[in-house]
Amino acid sequence: MKANIQEKISSEGERKGAKRRVSSVWFWSLLLGILLLASVLRLYALDVYPQKFDCDAMLLGYDAWSLWTTGHDHHGAFFPVFFRSFWTPGQSIDYDPPVSRYVVAPFVGILGLSEFSTRLPFALMGIATVFLVALLGRRWFNAAAGLLAALLLTIDPWHINLSRIAHPGSCIPFFTVVGLYCFTRGTSPFATMRKPRELRWAFLWLTGSVLSFALLTGTYQTMKLEAPLLLCACAFAVLPFVQNLSRSGWTDFFIWLAFYCLFVSPLAVEQFQHWDLLQRHFDSMSILNQPHWLTLFFTQYANAYSPGVLFFTGFRSGSQVLPQGVGEVFWLEWPLWIFAVIGMSQQRHISRQIGFVIPTLLVIWFVTYPIASSLTTDTYEIRTYNFVPLPEILAGYGAIVAWEMLGRYRWKWFSAAQGALAISAMVFSIFNLLFLSFFFAPPLLQTDATADQIPYNVGLRPVLSKVMQQVRPCDTVWLQPGNQTYMYYLFLTRYPSNQFLSTGQEVDAFQNVYGSVGQVHFGTPDSQQDTVSLPAGCEGKPSHTFFITRTAQIEPGWQQVIAMKNRAGVPIWQGLVKT
Numbered sequence: 001m002k003a004n005i006q007e008k009i010s011s012e013g014e015r016k017g018a019k020r021r022v023s024s025v026w027f028w029s030l031l032l033g034i035l036l037l038a039s040v041l042r043l044y045a046l047d048v049y050p051q052k053f054d055c056d057a058m059l060l061g062y063d064a065w066s067l068w069t070t071g072h073d074h075h076g077a078f079f080p081v082f083f084r085s086f087w088t089p090g091q092s093i094d095y096d097p098p099v100s101r102y103v104v105a106p107f108v109g110i111l112g113l114s115e116f117s118t119r120l121p122f123a124l125m126g127i128a129t130v131f132l133v134a135l136l137g138r139r140w141f142n143a144a145a146g147l148l149a150a151l152l153l154t155i156d157p158w159h160i161n162l163s164r165i166a167h168p169g170s171c172i173p174f175f176t177v178v179g180l181y182c183f184t185r186g187t188s189p190f191a192t193m194r195k196p197r198e199l200r201w202a203f204l205w206l207t208g209s210v211l212s213f214a215l216l217t218g219t220y221q222t223m224k225l226e227a228p229l230l231l232c233a234c235a236f237a238v239l240p241f242v243q244n245l246s247r248s249g250w251t252d253f254f255i256w257l258a259f260y261c262l263f264v265s266p267l268a269v270e271q272f273q274h275w276d277l278l279q280r281h282f283d284s285m286s287i288l289n290q291p292h293w294l295t296l297f298f299t300q301y302a303n304a305y306s307p308g309v310l311f312f313t314g315f316r317s318g319s320q321v322l323p324q325g326v327g328e329v330f331w332l333e334w335p336l337w338i339f340a341v342i343g344m345s346q347q348r349h350i351s352r353q354i355g356f357v358i359p360t361l362l363v364i365w366f367v368t369y370p371i372a373s374s375l376t377t378d379t380y381e382i383r384t385y386n387f388v389p390l391p392e393i394l395a396g397y398g399a400i401v402a403w404e405m406l407g408r409y410r411w412k413w414f415s416a417a418q419g420a421l422a423i424s425a426m427v428f429s430i431f432n433l434l435f436l437s438f439f440f441a442p443p444l445l446q447t448d449a450t451a452d453q454i455p456y457n458v459g460l461r462p463v464l465s466k467v468m469q470q471v472r473p474c475d476t477v478w479l480q481p482g483n484q485t486y487m488y489y490l491f492l493t494r495y496p497s498n499q500f501l502s503t504g505q506e507v508d509a510f511q512n513v514y515g516s517v518g519q520v521h522f523g524t525p526d527s528q529q530d531t532v533s534l535p536a537g538c539e540g541k542p543s544h545t546f547f548i549t550r551t552a553q554i555e556p557g558w559q560q561v562i563a564m565k566n567r568a569g570v571p572i573w574q575g576l577v578k579t
Contacts, residue, residue: 047116052455055484057166058491061118066497068109081270100168125174126163149396158328169220179212187355214263222372233364237356304370315381323438336398343401459564467575474538485522486514
């Protein structure tokens, strides 16, 4: 009798083990397919889309390249904690937190300075975020929820856009998910009171989590507030389990918090030492100095949850590329959030398995993400980017809950669950067709768009390269100015940063505006030519004047060296020379 019982138990265990192995194979196979799609959407023509590559992106790449080659930023600061950025009209010079520069440095150092190498680390972190969201969703809920969350993040316009640009805030979701995944791995052994060896591994995972949260704090200005809030959300979520442990549990809890303070201390010390300087930009755009700032704060806070903004228009910003009717996230995610709430209220045992209260963490994350953004005069999408990937995680789990609920109601010939799946797939396809066909539209030089409709960088590189090949030591070069023109020249020509410190002529130190770099002057020769002298030793020697301009008309005395034209043949950039 006992032998038969043991055989049944053994057989049942083998069946469960085989089922788990099949389930695992399916999970990793489907995840691989999702990652391939995510890679295509984030790596295809990365140097081209989005076509705007502005002075801020070039500054990030050039500073990172300068760090790799000289150990200094382009202003000469030795491995700085905060990087001096640009002056904004009506505001002040900004200072960027350091993480993005140090992440980009090895890529531009090894691959060379270019649009592709500057954007590449953010694209790779975007792909890694998709991968980690799948693992996180599987641990929090189940494998299907993790896969769906990863799929939704893969096609999320918010994430695709910011994964493909070089911006300090583009790596926010990556460090968020790394921190949460490490936190989840670190808390689960405490929930089940496992062996001491497993507890030691758990402590290493928890150390990795606070390191990630510390790096998250140094990604973007708003994260100096939002990252500690997310850490507090984790702390509140794990508190019920810490209270059930012995005194050593409380010791580990406070050591965990102390490690975050240790890891973030270089950033905090620099912040407090140079408070007036580093907060000057925030002070110029803060709502706290306005008479009705509290009303404005709650208005902007509420707007961050606006369905119209999130699903159909997107936040106002120059970095977003969105078609009409497409917002930051997928249309069908909002009803799935409701199902996620229903599911979590019915399955409280999930929190007991992983060692913290999932709803507590998610609620605090959900209600605090717009706080920092709401304290400023505008709610840009990058200032609320710490919301991602929460919507996709909720929607992934909500879809599974909805599927299970609909599956209970079957029609004679057709299942409600199958109908919902078909409708969702159709809407999913329409959404992607609208967004992706718009985002990956033909390059602007292959359209009839004119110079005033095309970003400053488009078409400039080949013209600048051709002209600089012909320039001799006694020649003078003029580049028609835009916003922080000097940075376009430094980036596109890979001008050595150690030479820039001696050759750059700053017109206004407060505004961080340079009038020239060596032989290259940023302006128009007609209006400023008399104020520029020839290089030393060139008096009486033959010289040429080059002009790189977006003006279509060629004045008498100038000859065209090269031109980049649109489809209609209208020059967008052209290089001219006068002997």
